[in-house]
Amino acid sequence: MSQTPLLEVRHLTTIFPTETGIVKAVDGVSFHIAPEETVGIVGESGCGKSVTAESIMRLFDEKTTEYRGQIIYNGVDLLQLSEEKMRSVRGNDISIIFQDPMSSLNPVYTIGDQIAEAIMLHQKLGKSQAKRKAVQLLSLTGISDPEERLHAYPHELSGGMRQRVMIALALSCEPRLLIADEPTTALDVTIQAQILELMNELKSTLRMGIMLITHDLSVVAQMCSRVIVMYLGEVIEEADVVTLFDHPFHPYTLGLLKSVPQIEGVRKGKLYEIKGTVPQMDEVSNSCRFSPRCPFATEICRTSPPALEEASDGHRVRCWHYKEIAANGGAEHELEFEPY
Amino acid sequence: ESTGHQSSEQETEETTPVSGGTLDIAYPANPATLDPHLTTNQATRDVSRNIYEQLLTLNKNYEVVPQLAESYEISEDGKTYTFHLRQGVTFHNGKEMKAEDVVASMEKWLSTSTQGQANLQGAQFSEVDDYTVKLTLEKPSLVGSYILADTSPFPGIMPKEVIDTAGPEGVKEFIGTGPYKLEEWNTDQYVHLNKFLDYAGEETESNGLSGKKNAYLDEIYFRYVTDESTRVAGIMTGEYDVAFGIPFDNADQIEGTDGVSNYFSEGGIVTYVFNKKAGPFSDQKLRQAFNTALNYDEALTAAYSDSRFYELDSSLALTSQTDWYSDAGAEQYNVNDIEKAKQLVEESNYDGEEVVILTTRDYPEQYNLAVVAQEVLKSIGVNAKLDVYDWPTVQERRTDENNFDLFAVSFATRATIHQYPFLESSANYPGWTDSPEIDNLLGEIQAAASIEEAKPLVEQLNEKNWEYLPIIKLGNIQNLIAVRDNVKGFDDLVGPILWNVSLDE
């Protein structure tokens, strides 16, 4: 790592108490994001991607939620900050964009009000100045006639527009880190392309780090420099994007890559299937969490959980058998690409 | 015994009454009309007696005395009455009262008054001169003058032009000659009366409804408060000066509150009325069975809470009405013998049909008596049920003989027995008394030359009443009125007398 990371998450564990026991939605997750870097987080639904993101912002009700570990930003541990200090970080240093642009904007206020609110709060600007800034932000995100759009309510805009507004809102205070939690899942392909393009542009103009959460591997392939794969609350593999696509070590990553139908190349008769479904946490408490579905699983996988090991420089994996898989399985995993 | 007595000792130190002030009265029911000719409603009577006056009225011994008439004579044959009107009596509208007003008023009253039609057959009023009015009858009537002094519907005298514009629901303007005039009537809220400054009353001493009317008060408000608890609470806190219709169970509460006292007024008689036209009680034996089984004390306690509020008495008239009083037939009164009653049921034609007791919760006493009746009937093996309706429904339902067998009701005191509607068959009062003997007796009394001559007939009537049992007279009752101690001179005769009331400041 040449640069000092912008954000460093160390052994983050987020615990929700419920009436019958605790839920560790995120369990000992560590990773870091450098300035101007896009890190992708992928994984199946419910594996803890969003909880990780929201834990960084400390958005859960702290009366009931417990955070463990450290989130180092700018040399301080966010988890140790007072609520008031944390508020000045939120939206100012770190911003977040959620998956569903409709439900993420307050339906009863105009978008101008909602953007200006954050600006007024963090930059101590007056209302008219804040509005002016909002106009700039909107035009930055490529919205045509932003002055007019300022007075629009969220429901009057299309999904793509709303997501642009969300981005404008997130960028309002020029954050150092942007967390994008499935920012394009709810959008159509053509709109998705617009939004991803926009985020890429903004990353370089505003020089911020991006944490991009998605379940779409193609999006990761196009956007990220490093990828973290999560499964059931844990990081199971981390690598730079090319390594991950070319030499995935973890059987789950492998399966994931193989089970996606290809947009290019030869159409294959049958898709690869990861057998079974995501198990319940207590079923796998003393084993590798992927073992019930893993074609490579052996006795050891079912009796003790593997640790996250550094397989090569910057490539970490949580698997007992990754070396064997790297030796033969990895080779078998070849994708033929015909350049378009 | 006087008709009313105030239980506090305030009467001992009599001071000269202060003029002025406003009397706030909490009254349970809004009058349907203020036209006194139309209705027997007490709510109407209690207000309009302050506004209107009659030719004749009653003193506190229920004797007939002149009021707007200076004097009157009855001809030898008893068929002609001549009234000499007082001169200089003005209506509230400033006009002087003349014979034409009296004739118009009396004619209108006659056309609606059941009593007038029944007892003053073929009555004809005519103007002799401006201040003399003549009444001619087809038949002489011993009770004629009493009827003319009737308290409700009472023949209040009003200007002719007001009568000319009256509709079926009565007159539209309420103008009389009384000590108070109507300022404002806000239906369901209040009737506001004002002192009539040009009042020309009698100068004789006040006596019952007759004599001098002082009108000390500037204003009187009858405020209509339907909820008993609210009236009680209001009189206790001084919101009102007088509260009518206090539940008997609250008497001690009132007595125990500083600044308020109970006032008992003559409340008339309370009765069970049988349906004699149809159903089980058309059988006299079954009526007697019920009467024999009835524990009068128990019934009256249930309705009137304790013996302070009622008086056991078999006579149709009050003890104070010496002319009409008779305890004949009292051996049938309060027998309270279940065994004998059961035997009477045996003897009757009763074979298990359901007896319907019609009642309402609008009048708790009626309701309580109905509940008692049901229990009594059960105890002698008669199957009974309560039909509880709101009051107007009861009124309508009881006009159909198939709807009920029994109801309990009280009647305001009347100057003569004839004025009670339940005796005469021609009155058609619900229950439909149909006893030729009673009708005859009533007729004979009417035709009698004098009270003395009528006396034995009255005895016979009472006797007959207890045998035939058109109704059961349970006893005489008291009304409970709560009066603040700063209210002086409150009196009552078949309704409150307010014109001698004054307020201490």
Added chain:
Amino acid sequence: MNSNLSHTEEPLLRIEHLTKHFVSRSGSILRKNHVKAVEDVSFSIYKGETYGLVGESGSGKSTTGRTLLRLAEPTSGKAYFEDRDIFSLPSKALKALRKDMQMIFQDPHSSLDPKKRVGYSIAEPMMIHGQGTKKERQERVFELLERVGFTAQHANRFPYEFSGGQRQRIGIAKALALQPKLIVCDEPVSALDVSIQSQILNLLIELQSEYRLSYLFIAHDLSVVRHIADRIGVMYLGHLVEQAPTDKLFTHPLHPYTQFLLSAVPAPHPKLKKERIILQGDIPSPLHPPSGCVFHTRCPYAMEVCKQVRPVSLEISSGHSVQCHLYNDQAEGKDF
């Protein structure tokens, strides 16, 4: 799949000039607005074939499917299943037709009655059509459950006891109950995780070859459609703008919209950083569709004629047709 069907036989389903306008009462009772959800769409599906329908949200894909099943009444147009005229069938014949056409829905959570055991849900189509005795139906339910990868015991469970992918499999079993010839699959995998999606796709493909089923496969994920469909129709704002065999469509997309659509799909590998052309703007409202070619508002090649004249469908090569003025000459020359 991917078999080079020679369409010599009669199509199983033939749709001609299907149009569906919804009446939208927004505004007032006095003026009705028409949502032009489907406009003059024609295509055919052959036996054993999968026809893919792609397009952006709101482009009328589901409406096409629903109208075919008479879940919505068409505004105009004709549709023939075998030789039955779907849109003019009397209710009895319609019921019979429904045995042959079934549907699989997108949302596995709301496509099963939560209060009914899944065995009942699967048996219900047979009950509706009075097929079999109770015993026979039960047998059939077990058979179907096993076919989609469950055991007979699962029949007694309630939907909430299943995950999304499992529910989707139950939905498939339910659709198979009456042994249909055509299944309309309305985005059957869009709601599923990647690792589950492949299970369902594989199952659908297996079933197709087993029973010689035909699918109308509606999806917005191009890679999925490419994987499963033999021919693909591309819809834009109610219009079927391009139609071609799968490989031809992906290698030689003709309509500018199709080209943009393909270009918008991110490449599946980081080394393939392709030069993407981004389509600007949003899909216009179907309440007030643009005049002429519906795509001209977003089309960089738009000409004057595009604003005025609605392009007709041109067959550029065998089985490949497009609605675009750019190809007017080529169609005449037929030399593509």
Added chain:
Amino acid sequence: MISDKPIKIPAGNTLRRYWTNPLLATGTILISLVTLASLLAPWITSHDPLAIDTLNRLKPPSGEHIFGTDNFGRDVYARVMYGLRVSLMVGGAVTLISGILGLLVGLLSAYYSLCDHILMRICDGLYAFPSILLAISIVAIMGPRTFNVIIALSIVYIPSIARIVRSAALVIKEKTYIEGLRAQGAGPFRIIGLHILPNVLSPLIVQASFIFAVSILTEASLSFLGAGIPAPSPSLGNLLLDGKNVIFNAWWMTVYPGTCIILMILGLNLLGDGLRDFLDPKTKARKRLKKNNISNKTGRELHESDSTFGS
């Protein structure tokens, strides 16, 4: 995103879930106690609730009359117990009748838009109609029978049930499985009766428990205005009314029936609230989460929510 894992809920769990819900448990216990007390009234007290004994009227609570006596000397305890019975009967009957008719109206108007226009207009009219007038009139026309009071109150509550059912049914009607059934050729009877009906039962039950409570209160108000259960039947409303007139000197006539009515309605409301939580799939999801540690969707689904409480 839908998690793809089977969720198993053991059968016995439902019962446990029921009793571990504090609202539901308290409500059930309260209502059971009250019902039991009223059913066992003849065995608990030897007094006849109608037997009058005017010589012992308005006696404060004593060993003989543990709740004292009323203005007829009747035993207040016996009257309260029988009153509970009458009130429960009225509440139950009103709930049943308005529940069934409201359900019918709601389902029909949700399914057929013509019905919707007609029935909902009528419901609007009924809704604006003062219930008191309806009750007084019906009782006056048809006689002061308990049954007629029940009819009157039932009519009053039909619209509120119908609205709840209608809006729930409209949601169900849009569910894909209903569309699926239509695609398979299912007729309206099957769809409404076998699929929509079972799915609107939970909001119906919740609303019904509320109606149950409210109808008991309304009966009391009707008694107060003179159109309730015909006396001397001791409904709680009648008892309160009797007590109100002597509130200054016989507190026991108000306090005991008052406490009973409050307890009963409290119980019913708790039951209603509890049932809502119990029947709400969202809370099911929460419980599921507890069992499985990991659950579906986002955190927002996990939040308990109570749906409309409409009255």
Added chain:
Amino acid sequence: MAKYILQRVLSLIPILLVVAVVVFLLIHLTPGDPASVILGDEASPESVAELRAQLGLDLPLYQQFISWFGGVLTGDLGDSIFMDMSVTEAFFSRVQPTLSLAVLAQIIAVVIALFMGILAARKRGTLADQAVMGISLLGISVPSFLLGLFLILFFAVELQWLPVAGYRPISEGLWEHLRYLLLPAIALGAMQAALIARMTRSSLIEVLSEQYIKTARAKGLKEKIVVYKHALKNAFIPILTVIGETFGTLITGASVIETVFNIPGIGQLIINSIERRDFALIQGSILLITITYVLLNLLIDLLYGLLDPRIKLNRR
């Protein structure tokens, strides 16, 4: 918008027709008539029958209906038999107390309920929450006439802070007006307050779990602003619905409360009119109440539109 309002107002016609027929039949099939009420208990059946005839009550029902409804269509609701004024006048002479009472009750209810509901929602699961919910349950459990009586006993009789009963119009001074209305408004508002508090709580809880609340928090806003600015406005729609619905039950409530506190309002007017069978007045008042109710709902629907820009006014 104007069209929408017109449409809603037009929908009044069928409702009014339904209500008119029902109320007319109900009233006229109910035993009891104004004639015997006027003439009193002891009047003879003959004179009652005569007065009936004079009042036109002996005509066949359909004739009475036609002549009455004909008048209604021309805006004439007839005349009150007992009040010596037209039904419209009589009704409007009583509107003010009920309006004041209802508005005050509603204000008290809303203020208390919002306070309690917000508290409970924010402190969900704590003692405060349970206390609030407990109190609101009690509020739904006490019959209003009993509550009214207790209020009188305590505040008027015992403490003598407020008058027992009665009504003073605003013209006699605002303070006097409010002094007389305070207790009845509390008694009337208690039930509403309980219902609204519960709705506030659940609605707010629901809204607080929405994604846009997370967005607001992620901006770094203070919790107070999040709750009061972002959540409350969204949570208000179901609350408004409850407020609207409770208005519907208000007339029955007002009948009871106005009787207990002796307030000359519409509720009392109707009860009294029923008691004395003032046919035209009952019929007219109910029609007017229905209109008020429908208009109120229209107002509430318009308010929805103000609160939530998504709601276009063309539902139904």
